[in-house]
Amino acid sequence: MIMLEDGTIENSEEIITSANAGAAAALRVYREFSQAPGCADPKVVFVGYSQGAMAARTAANTLNVLHPGESRVAGVFTVGDPLQKPNADGVFGSGSDGQGVFRLLLGDYNDTFYTLPGVDRVSICHDDDTICTVGWPFKFDTHLTYFNDDMKFVTNAGASPSTTSEVEYMSKALQATIIKARLAYGMGPKVEPVKDVYGVGDSVTATYSLDRPAGIGERLMMLNLYQALDQCQFGMGTWNRSGTAPPDALDIIQITANGRRLTNIASLLGYSDPIALTPGSTSVSVRITLNNAALKDAALTKFIPSPLYPDQDRFDINGNGKFDGTEAYAAYEDALSGRCGGIDAIGAGGNWFADVMNSNNEAIQTWQDSPALRLRLLATGTPDATTGYARGQALRLNITGLTGGSTYGVYFESDPVLLATVSTSSGGTVTTDVTIPSNAEPGQHHIVVRNSDNGEAARVALTVTADGSPGPVVDLPISGGGTSPEDPSSGGSSSPFGS
Numbered sequence: 001m002i003m004l005e006d007g008t009i010e011n012s013e014e015i016i017t018s019a020n021a022g023a024a025a026a027l028r029v030y031r032e033f034s035q036a037p038g039c040a041d042p043k044v045v046f047v048g049y050s051q052g053a054m055a056a057r058t059a060a061n062t063l064n065v066l067h068p069g070e071s072r073v074a075g076v077f078t079v080g081d082p083l084q085k086p087n088a089d090g091v092f093g094s095g096s097d098g099q100g101v102f103r104l105l106l107g108d109y110n111d112t113f114y115t116l117p118g119v120d121r122v123s124i125c126h127d128d129d130t131i132c133t134v135g136w137p138f139k140f141d142t143h144l145t146y147f148n149d150d151m152k153f154v155t156n157a158g159a160s161p162s163t164t165s166e167v168e169y170m171s172k173a174l175q176a177t178i179i180k181a182r183l184a185y186g187m188g189p190k191v192e193p194v195k196d197v198y199g200v201g202d203s204v205t206a207t208y209s210l211d212r213p214a215g216i217g218e219r220l221m222m223l224n225l226y227q228a229l230d231q232c233q234f235g236m237g238t239w240n241r242s243g244t245a246p247p248d249a250l251d252i253i254q255i256t257a258n259g260r261r262l263t264n265i266a267s268l269l270g271y272s273d274p275i276a277l278t279p280g281s282t283s284v285s286v287r288i289t290l291n292n293a294a295l296k297d298a299a300l301t302k303f304i305p306s307p308l309y310p311d312q313d314r315f316d317i318n319g320n321g322k323f324d325g326t327e328a329y330a331a332y333e334d335a336l337s338g339r340c341g342g343i344d345a346i347g348a349g350g351n352w353f354a355d356v357m358n359s360n361n362e363a364i365q366t367w368q369d370s371p372a373l374r375l376r377l378l379a380t381g382t383p384d385a386t387t388g389y390a391r392g393q394a395l396r397l398n399i400t401g402l403t404g405g406s407t408y409g410v411y412f413e414s415d416p417v418l419l420a421t422v423s424t425s426s427g428g429t430v431t432t433d434v435t436i437p438s439n440a441e442p443g444q445h446h447i448v449v450r451n452s453d454n455g456e457a458a459r460v461a462l463t464v465t466a467d468g469s470p471g472p473v474v475d476l477p478i479s480g481g482g483t484s485p486e487d488p489s490s491g492g493s494s495s496p497f498g499s
Contacts, residue, residue, distance in 0.1 A: 012102070015051055015054075016102070016106075018051065019051050019054035022051070022052065022054075022059075023056075023062060026055065026059045030059075030063070042072070043072060043073070043074040043181035044072060044074060045073075045075045045076070046059050046075070046076045047076075047077045047078070048077075048081075049078065051082070053078035053080065053082065054081070054082055054083055057076060058110075061110070061116070064117075071118030073118070073119050074120065074184070075120035075177035075178075075181070076122075076123075077123070077173070077174055077177075079125070079146045079147075080126075080131050080132050081125065081131075082132065083110045083113075084099065084100035084103060084125055084132045085100075085111050091121075092125075092156060093124040093156075094154045095126050095128070095132055095133035096155075096156045096157045097156070098125060098129075098132055098135070100133070100134065101132075120177040120180070122170065124146065124153075126142050126143075126145055127142075127157065129143045129145075150165070151167075152166065155406065155452065159407070162423065176426070182369050188369035189367055190209070191204060191206045191352070192205055198288075198290065201292050202290055203289040205285055205286070205287040206286050206352050207285045208220070208283060210277075210282050210283060210284070210356065211365060213281065214277035214279055214282070214356075215279060216279050217358060218277045218279075218356055218357065219275055219276050220270065220277065221268065221270035221355045222353070222354045223353070223355075225268050226268035229249050229250070229255075233246075233248070236298070242301060242302045244302075247297075247298035249265065250264075251298075252295045252298065253288060253290060254289045256287045256289070257285070258278065258284055258285060270357045286352075295332075353368070355367075390436070390465055391436055392435060392436060392438050394435050395434050395435070395474055395476045396432075396433050396474065396475050397431065397432050397434060397476050398431050398476070398478065399479075400428065400479050400480065401428060402430070402449070402457055404424055404426040404427055405424060405425075407422070407423050408422050408423075408430075408450060408451055408452075408457060409422075409450045410434060411448045411449075412436065412445060412447060413447075414441075414446075416448075420434050436464060442464055442465060443464065444463050445463075446459050446461050447459065447460050447462065449478060449480065458480035460477075
C-alpha cells in the first residue's frame with residue numbers, strides 16, 4: 001500500500017482486487033471442505049491482518065449472502081482493519097474510535113459486516129495506526145506493532161491498558177469461538193443448560209454423541225474430572241476434624257452417568273465399576289449436581305468445636321470459641337478452596353474431556369473440546385441482614401447483568417473508594433472478593449459498579465457497623481440492568497477507574 005501525504009492511496013484498486021481474490025480463495029477452500037463426506041455445512045472462522053482483514057470481512061459477507069439465515073460464519077478476527085467502522089461491535093484497542101482508510105475511501109457499504117447474525121467479531125486497532133484509524137500524522141510503523149512483546153490489550157480508545165496481553169486476549173477469544181463452532185458441528189459434548197457459572201444446587205448435563213453404535217465392553221473415561229474429584233476428596237480428608245469418616249466428595253459433587261449415580265470416583269477412570277456404554281447406543285450422558293445440603297452438613301459436623309489454628313480465629317465472629325452455623329460453613333469453604341475449587345473446566349481439554357475405551361483399553365473416540373463451563377463449590381453463608389457488616393469484612397461479589405467482555409470499577413461509596421477493577425465473562429458476569437474499608441463510617445453505604453465512562457451499571461446497599469470483628473467471606477449478589485437511580489449520599493460522583 002502506498003499512501004501519499006494528502007492521505008490518498010496510490011494503488012487502491014490493486015489492493016481491493018487482491019483482497020477480493022483472497023476472499024474468493026478462502027471461500028473456495030471452504031466449499032471444498034464442505035463437499036467432503038460428513039462435512040456438510042460446517043462453521044468457519046475467518047482471520048485476517050490489514051489487507052487480509054478486508055478479505056476476511058468480504059468472505060464472511062459473501063458466505064452470508066450465499067447461505068442466508070444459516071449462520072455458517074462462527075467468527076471473524078482481525079487486526080489493523082482498513083474497513084473499520086468507529087466504535088462498532090467487536091472493535092477494540094486504543095484506536096477503536098478511528099475510521100479505516102478504505103472505509104473513508106469507499107463509504108459504509110461494507111458495514112453490513114457488523115450485523116451478520118451469530119458472528120463473534122473481534123478487531124484490534126492501535127491509536128495512530130493510519131490503516132485502521134486514518135488521520136494526520138500518517139504513522140505506518142504503528143501498523144506493525146500488533147502482538148509485540150508486552151503489548152497489552154486495551155478495551156477501547158481512552159481506556160488504560162489491561163493486564164492481559166493482546167496475544168492472550170486474541171488467542172482466548174479465538175479458542176472460545178473455535179470451540180463453539182466445533183460444538184455446533186457436533187465435535188464435542190453438548191452441555192445443557194448453558195451458563196457461565198454453575199453454583200450449589202445447580203445441575204449440568206453433558207451428552208456425548210457417538211460416531212457409531214457402542215460396542216460390547218466399551219466404557220467412558222473422564223481423567224480430568226477424576227483428578228479434580230480426587231483433589232477434592234483429599235481436601236475433605238485433610239480438613240476432617242470430627243474423628244469420624246470424612247465426607248465423600250461424591251455426596252457433595254454428585255455424578256450420574258447414563259442414569260446411574262456414581263459411588264466411586266475410580267469409575268471415571270473406566271476401571272472400577274466403570275461407566276459402561278449400552279451396546280448399540282449412540283450417546284452417553286453425564287450429569288453433575290452440586291448438593292448444598294451435603295456440603296452444609298459436612299461443614300457443621302466435620303469440624304471440632306474450636307479453631308485449631310490462629311488464622312482461623314477470624315471465622316469465630318461471636319468470639320465463643322466455636323464455629324457456629326454460618327461460621328463453620330464459611331470456615332469449611334476456606335479450608336477446601338484450594339482443593340474442591342479445582343473443578344474448573346474452561347477451554348479445550350477441561351473436565352468434560354472424555355474418551356470411549358474399548359475392551360482392550362484403547363481410546364476409540366475422543367472429545368477434545370469442552371464448552372465454556374465452570375463449577376463453583378460454595379460453602380459461605382449469609383448473616384442476618386440486620387447485623388450489618390463490620391469494617392474490614394470480606395465480601396464475595398457475584399455480579400450479573402453487565403456487558404460481556406468489558407472492564408468495570410467496583411467502588412465503596414459514599415466517599416468513593418475503588419475496591420477492585422474487574423473484567424466480565426462473555427455472559428456479562430464476574431465474581432470478585434473485596435473488603436469493606438477499615439475506616440468506613442458506621443451507617444448505610446453502597447457498593448457501586450461503574451463502567452469505563454464512569455456510568456453506573458449496578459449497585460447494592462449495605463450497612464456498616466462500628467463494632468465487631470470481621471466475619472467470614474459473605475456472598476453478596478449484585479445485578480446490573482435493574483439498578484437504583486439514587487446517587488451516593490455524598491451527592492458527588494467518583495472518578496473513572498481507568499484514570
